[in-house]
Amino acid sequence: MGSIKIIGLGPSGAELITKETWELMEQAENLCLRTKYHPAVTDLAKAGIKFFSYDYLYEREKAFEDVYKQISSDVVQRAQKGEDVVYAVPGSPMVAEKTVGFIKKLAASEKISVQIYPGMSFLEVLYTQLGVDPIDGLLITDALSLTEQAANVSTGMVITQLYDVHTASEVKLTLMEELPDDYEVILLYRLGLPEEKIYKLPLYEIDRHKEIDYLTSLYVPALPHKQKQFTLSPLEAIIKRLRAPGGCPWDIIQTHKTLRQNLIEEVYEVIEAIDFEDPKLLCEELGDLLMQIVFHARMAEETGLFSMQDVVDGVTEKLVRRHPHVFGDVTVKDAGEVLLNWEAIKRREKSERKSVLDGVPKDLPALMSAYKLQNKADKVGFDWKNITPVWEKLSEEINELKEAAASGNHARIEDELGDVLFTVVNLSRFLKVGAELALLASNRKFRNRFTYIEKKVQAQHQAWQDFTLKELDKLWDEAKSFEKNS
Known part of the structure; x- marks a missing residue:
């Protein structure tokens, strides 16, 4: 029966590998690397140290979990056959390295000796670069594990091995369940290497960096206690x-x-x-x-x-x-283009709608319903290009209402009054004012002014009938003045 020695290649080049680890690799007859895509591996080759890597499994297997299990199984099988295996992983064997856990479990069941040697992880570099003290609390996990567990936002968090843009997007969506979309996080690219880059950016932007790779990590500062998380x-x-x-x-x-x-x-x-x-x-x-x-x-x-x-x-x-310009790769120039995209996406989602006017609830308040119906018609070009003909149409409808009123025909009066109101709504659209809200404001204004007059009438211990309309109009003007001053 052979043995297994697990070592770490450190966070960057050979300068951060321990002397003990380097000697173990020099003496190893069977040096197996989880991956050769690590800055220190170039130094191994230059020193003439021979090694074998498991990178072929990354190309063969569809899921990282399967890759890790296959690597672990192969390392243990080699030991079972009598080989003394030195297994090297990026960083430290004891920091965010799933294969180490798998190997320990398999080796224990086969009674194979496993020794783990200390190594420097990228975390030491992170602590120094960001001024972070782990004693204040720090959760360390890899990107794939984060999608399987709730993000712990009560302490700082380091998410390793973002791998690619797709993985970063999954991490982003998971974190957004616990954090505001614009929460500031820190993207750490090739920390400790000459090409190192550190970005401070809002959470929603982390998957927009195309250079993300297996040496990219994310630091998420603890959510301050004052930002208590929302719950229903x-x-x-x-x-x-x-x-x-x-x-x-x-x-x-x-x-x-x-x-x-x-x-x-x-x-x-x-x-x-x-x-x-x-x-x-x-x-x-x-x-x-x-x-x-x-x-x-x-x-x-x-x-x-x-x-x-x-x-x-x-x-x-x-x-x-409906926000592919935020959560996808669509680019927009301004808010107008956002609305165009929104409507196009909405039409695809509501493909069962046959009419342009479908989607306006039948029980909406009348003014609001008219506003929405006209907006929908406008989207297919059924509307005036400017406000001038709307004013003309309003004058025309008012004249028709006057004629209907003179005729005394109630049904006709109702019909023409409806046309006046419908045209007023169209006018409100061109003036960029919601007719429903405008009328609500006028109702409120009337209520306030009438209440003012009512209090004045009561203060004089008289009845409404004791006041002429001219006197009441004067009180109305007082109410307007009071309203303006207050």
């Missing part, structure tokens, strides 16, 4: 409890349809908070809206239709698909 779990748990037997009788009997009006009202309350520019109120109203969303998802989960996670996963995948 507490809210989901409360809704589940309210809907469970013994929960709230009102919540238990609700359905998607009975909550329909609540959802609409919450959306408008969010809009109002935005218009008030009140952060505290906006936070509260967004919470109320989120509660409605979680409530609907919970009801769907109870009947096996879908879950809250399906909702989150669905919209996440959609955002990735």
Whole structure:
């Protein structure tokens, strides 16, 4: 029975290989390298040290896991046949080296002697270059393992062996589940070598570096405690409890349809908070809206239709698909081109739609519905090129409404009034103002001014009928002035 000695080639050239390791390689009858693609291997060749490498397995096997298992199996089989094997890995044998674990396990079952010799890893170079002290907490993993486990963002993290752009993209998407897309990370390219490069960049950009290879690593600083990670779990748990037997009788009997009006009202309350520019109120109203969303998802989960996670996963995948200029290799010039791409992707996704106007919900508020219908028609060229004919059309529709009013025909009046409103919506589009939101603002303005007049009337202990319209108009002007000053 032979033996196995596992050594490390260090992070760069021969200058960082220990003397003991170098002597072992010089004396080895069977020196096996996990890969010959390492800076120190050139120095081995120059020194006349003979070796064998397992690089052919990387070309033959489809998955890295299979490569590592094949290498480990071959090393142990050689020892079983009586060979004394010196097995060399990049860096240190005890840092992010999967084959070492496989070899130790296989060798133990065959009672083969395994000795592991200390070696310098690239981490020592990293600590020095980045000023990182591992005593503060540091997770070290390789890119392939990261896709199988949750990223630990509470401590710093070093992700080794990005291998290629595809692997970097997988790492990016995994990290994005725990970190903001623009979280600053550090890409380490050929650390410790003459061609070393260190990039500070937002997380979403890491797979845009075409020079990424097997000597590229990623350092992810710990997420500060103040950036507490977002979770829906507490809210989901409360809704589940309210809907469970013994929960709230009102919540238990609700359905998607009975909550329909609540959802609409919450959306408008969010809009109002935005218009008030009140952060505290906006936070509260967004919470109320989120509660409605979680409530609907919970009801769907109870009947096996879908879950809250399906909702989150669905919209996440959609955002990735519709932003190929961020998550893919598409290049765009400006926001206008982004919208064009978005619409093109959306059309491919919604191929079942036959009409240009499909996709506008029938229950939208009328002004909003008109706005969306006109926008869709505009996309195929069915619209005026500038605002001038819109003004002319509005004048024409108002004249027709006057004629209808003079006729006393109610159906005709309603029809012509609808045309006026529809044209006003078209005018709002050319003026780049949402008609629905503009009318909401006017409603709010009217409510505030009328309330002001109402308080004045009450303060004088009189009835509305005691005031002439001229006096009320004067109070209206006061309300406008008060509103402007405040």
